[in-house]
Amino acid sequence: MKINDVILQTVSRVVVFIILTMGVYLFLSGHHKPGGGFIGGLVLASALVLLYLAFDIETVHKGLPVDFKLIAAFGALLAVGTGLGSFLFNVPFLSQTIAYVNLPFFGRTELSTVLLFEAGVALAVVGVVITIILSISEDD
Numbered sequence: 001m002k003i004n005d006v007i008l009q010t011v012s013r014v015v016v017f018i019i020l021t022m023g024v025y026l027f028l029s030g031h032h033k034p035g036g037g038f039i040g041g042l043v044l045a046s047a048l049v050l051l052y053l054a055f056d057i058e059t060v061h062k063g064l065p066v067d068f069k070l071i072a073a074f075g076a077l078l079a080v081g082t083g084l085g086s087f088l089f090n091v092p093f094l095s096q097t098i099a100y101v102n103l104p105f106f107g108r109t110e111l112s113t114v115l116l117f118e119a120g121v122a123l124a125v126v127g128v129v130i131t132i133i134l135s136i137s138e139d140d
Helices: 006-028 037-054 057-063 068-089 113-138
Strands: 098-103 107-112
Touching (some): 037 113
Antiparallel strands (some): 098 107
16 A cells, blocks of 8 residues: 655655755864764765655665665775875874865865865765665565
8 A cells, every 4th residue: 555645755855955954064064063974974864864764765766876885885985095095194094184275255265184084984874874774674
């Protein structure tokens, strides 16, 4: 029997955008305020879980054909790679470097290697959470 989830699907289309925006904000504000890759990744994964709850798995996979195991592996590789990259410059493990660049519309902006590490953590968290949720949903 197919349940009519019109209200859930309609509301989730709006709410997912809001959740994704909040997740990106938490990710980007992580090294200046509370937040970062882990909590940003959890919020981003919660938006995807809401999509999986509102729609069926096949519908979401048509719109988002991504293997989340590869996303998790790439995120872990990126996080570890930023730590190992510090050895190339004879500095301690996970040392950060900060540079200031002039970006259009933003002006002088601080860029740090912490952003790469946090991106790796966020991708690893999103990949692992969605993989766990999908594996639980496949059990009968």
